[in-house]
Amino acid sequence: MVYDNPDGVMIGLEVHVQLNKLNTKMFCGCSTKYHDAEPNTHVCPVCLGLPGALPVINRKSVEAAMKIGLALNCEIVEQTQFHRKNYYYPDLPKGFQTTQYDFPIVSGGKVVIEGEDGEHVVRITRAHMEEDPGRLMHMGTIEKSKGTLIDYNRSGMSLIEIVSEPDMRSPKEARRYLDKLRNILEYLDVFDGSLEGSMRVDSNVSIMGGQRVEVKNISSHKGAERAILFEIMRQKNLLRRGGKVVLETRHFDEARGVTISMRTKEEEHDYRYFPEPDLVPMRVSDWGPAIQESLPELPDTKRERFISQYGITGMHAKALTSDIRVADFFEIVASKADPRAAGTWVADVLRGELNYRNLAITSFTTEDIIEIIGLVVEEKITEKSAVDVIRTILDVGGSPMDVVKEKGLLKVEGDIVTQAVSESIVENEEAVQDYLGGTEKSLNFLVGQVMKKTKGRADARQARELLIAALKD
Structure with a gap:
């Protein structure tokens, strides 16, 4: 596709999909039906990260990840394993997130969308499994919050993170990609998109070959489009004023429609990834044919x-x-x-x-x-x-x-329509003369008058034919 992109806009998306149609969380037996529950009631020692608690992988979450990968034209890896991604944040009770690093379960797919100039292919880099952290609820905006509450009900939910290449060139293309992705996931019946937190987006945006900026945790497709549009304009204006775009993580304020700097962007080595010692590597390639057969x-x-x-x-x-x-x-x-x-x-x-x-x-x-x-x-x-x-x-x-x-909507015919035609001709002499003089659209006006007199119950084509016949005489 040849695309006019003078600003060199490059957009890649990391989409976190919650597998909320599974009955239990990724590594424990806690129910996934927490959305209407009281805070911190769907938790156990495993998803709270208490000492001595050991995870057990949910097989159905693995099958769902493979199903998503195959639907996105990805390849299933021969062997996959989990890693610990180490960072401290209040919604992460263990102090690390169990995720996948250099052996994601699937990689190398694509999603075809309607681009700015015809059909456009967005490449999928990888999709990997990980656990959801808890939910932070700020008492006010993230900048001026007087305090923050934590609900761990969501902690340990099965997530699939789908990472695209920076193949999108406009906010509209990004939204179309998200719409198409959600469409595919709903066909697979692996998640309920109407539930809070079911699909969250991190967008990576750069222009003119400069540094990329990540905007975290956008909760809607419309929000993603707005956040990307703002970020493109912010970077353009910054460069126009002689400033420099830095590698950083930003937050999108939905209410104000602006992005706010949170921190400089971490590099991979900052997370000190290492293999999860409590979960052995998995050989899953043999599952592929059966899962492929089960795709809708x-x-x-x-x-x-x-x-x-x-x-x-x-x-x-x-x-x-x-x-x-x-x-x-x-x-x-x-x-x-x-x-x-x-x-x-x-x-x-x-x-x-x-x-x-x-x-x-x-x-x-x-x-x-x-x-x-x-x-x-x-x-x-x-x-x-x-x-x-x-x-x-x-x-x-x-x-x-x-x-x-x-409402008396049964169609009227015969004499009633004929009478409405006659009255419309008599009452709208100027429109009649315009039509006879060659103004075709005046006939549409007369048809409208007939429909008005019959309260929309006449057949418009029949009314048109009767008007033409009457005006020829």
């Missing part, structure tokens, strides 16, 4: 199948497969209604109305949208009325037919 149909493959099987457009297929729940919803509808009509109504209309209300696809039923599509296909209601029915069900409730009857 992934978004790109499903998109191509939707196009070939259902005859829908590429744009609709992309929208429908961007969320596994929407894809499953569409397939149910397409099995009982015209697939192309189902693609249009689910991808364009229903998703638009749900997004406007910040609702999930589960807020509507497949039975209701199938019935609404049927009413349109059978020409009992207009498309405009169908949209009204969807909005009413979402806002008030009720069944499609009950809404149609209560």
Whole structure:
């Protein structure tokens, strides 16, 4: 891809994915269902790092890591092992984090996104397993906090850190990468992205070949886009004033939309990595074929199948497969209604109305949208009325037919439409003359008048045809 990048922007992302759909943590038997629990109630000697407590690896977390790696086109390592990453921080009770260093479980993959100038490949350097630290809750902003509370419920949760190459060139590309990554992970059913802390982002940003700056612990895709945009502008302005970009770690203040310096960037040797003595190396390459066989149909493959099987457009297929729940919803509808009509109504209309209300696809039923599509296909209601029915069900409730009857949305035909056409012509002489004089858009105005008189219950194409016929006479 040839990309115009005069500022030499390079963006790499480290994405920490919490495997919160597992029943237990990575090295102990504590439950992962801590999100609504009281602080420090889902803990044990292992995840609190108490003396003498020994870790036991959760096999399912290893399988999930391999599944993620294979879905990202990575290679599984012959042998993997854990290391201790040594640093002191209040949310790390052991004084070190159990992670992987020079033997990550998978490496060398890719994610294909829509770039600034067509299809763009973002290379995956590696994905490795590690444990989540606890959660710090500052009493105020990180700069002016009067104190900090610590909840260790999250400590020891299984994490997969997915590290990309610095292949992204704009904040938009970074957000598209995160969206695509989350889409793949949801298809794999390894995490619940709606839970707090389920997907956290560290962004590495540099411009003009200069030093990279890491922005830590960004909690949303929108936040990542904003943080990267601010950091690019901050570095450009700093260089313009004759300053120097230094290698450092910064924090993104969501409320103010700015990054704040936290510390100079550590190097690998600062962490004094060494092999975890309580966990033996693992040979996992033999697991690969079985895990590969268990992979579900992934978004790109499903998109191509939707196009070939259902005859829908590429744009609709992309929208429908961007969320596994929407894809499953569409397939149910397409099995009982015209697939192309189902693609249009689910991808364009229903998703638009749900997004406007910040609702999930589960807020509507497949039975209701199938019935609404049927009413349109059978020409009992207009498309405009169908949209009204969807909005009413979402806002008030009720069944499609009950809404149609209560609001009087059944399509009008015959004499009622003919009368509305005649009245629109008589009442809008200027628009009629404009149309007869060659102004085509005036006809659209007249069609609108007919629809207004029939309260949207006339067929717009029929109204147009009747207007053209009447204006020829």
